[in-house]
Amino acid sequence: MQGTQIRPARSDDDERIRCFLAGLSLHTRTLRFFTGFSRPAASLVRALLAVDERRDVLVATLDGEIIGHAMSYRGAAADVEIAVVVTDRWQGHGLGPRLVGALLLRAARRGATTVGMDVMGDNRRALSLVRRLWPDATMRVVSGTVEVTAMIDRTALFAEQRSAASPLTV
Numbered sequence: 001m002q003g004t005q006i007r008p009a010r011s012d013d014d015e016r017i018r019c020f021l022a023g024l025s026l027h028t029r030t031l032r033f034f035t036g037f038s039r040p041a042a043s044l045v046r047a048l049l050a051v052d053e054r055r056d057v058l059v060a061t062l063d064g065e066i067i068g069h070a071m072s073y074r075g076a077a078a079d080v081e082i083a084v085v086v087t088d089r090w091q092g093h094g095l096g097p098r099l100v101g102a103l104l105l106r107a108a109r110r111g112a113t114t115v116g117m118d119v120m121g122d123n124r125r126a127l128s129l130v131r132r133l134w135p136d137a138t139m140r141v142v143s144g145t146v147e148v149t150a151m152i153d154r155t156a157l158f159a160e161q162r163s164a165a166s167p168l169t170v
């Protein structure tokens with residue numbers, strides 16, 4: 001994880017996001033987007049970078065390249081719905097939880113108290129992450145998708161931020 005940074009997405013990240021999406025395996029794309037596309041559409045690139053009062057986006061970078069992406073948007077079942085993806089080579093190194101933690105910290109600062117995430121039923125890695133981050137989460141299975149809802153642990157997030165050793169540009 002040395003050299004990785006987490007920062008807000010910028011409008012000039014479009015080419016970096018395109019490369020990031022193009023580099024994801026079909027499996028990872030399917031787990032994140034629930035569909036496997038061959039070439040990332042311009043509309044998807046725009047959607048992944050759109051930030052406003054309802055949507056927030058963070059990217060993880062290494063040597064200027066994007067290796068992870070996490071977004072939140074105002075939800076219906078929860079205050080914020082989130083989605084996260086880490087490039088294949090970097091999965092299993094703790095980047096996903098770092099992105100989620102940074103995203104939820106920003107959401108909590110804006111008043112969010114609950115989080116939601118949709119996960120494919122056979123996505124063991126994401127479900128493992130969910131169980132670790134939110135042991136008391138409610139999980140509802142709807143047509144093969146697990147709809148996760150959990151309370152945001154604001155105390156833990158703020159404490160983690162104070163003790164964070166790595167540079168987080170959030």
Ligand SMILES: CC(C)(COP(=O)(O)OP(=O)(O)OC[C@H]1O[C@@H](n2cnc3c(N)ncnc32)[C@H](O)[C@@H]1OP(=O)(O)O)[C@@H](O)C(=O)NCCC(=O)NCCS
Pocket residue numbers: 028031032082083084085086087090091092093094095096097118119120123124125126128129132
């Ligand atoms: C889900 C995801 C974001 C987790 O991020 P991450 O940085 O890999 O998270 P972690 O490093 O904490 O790993 C999560 C778990 O998966 C396991 N794992 C991750 N990558 C692995 C790999 N390549 N091989 C085997 N196990 C792996 C980890 O050991 C860990 O399991 P544990 O909780 O039992 O220890 C990431 O795997 C990913 O991008 N998946 C595809 C997109 C997706 O599923 N998004 C979620 C729905 S929006």
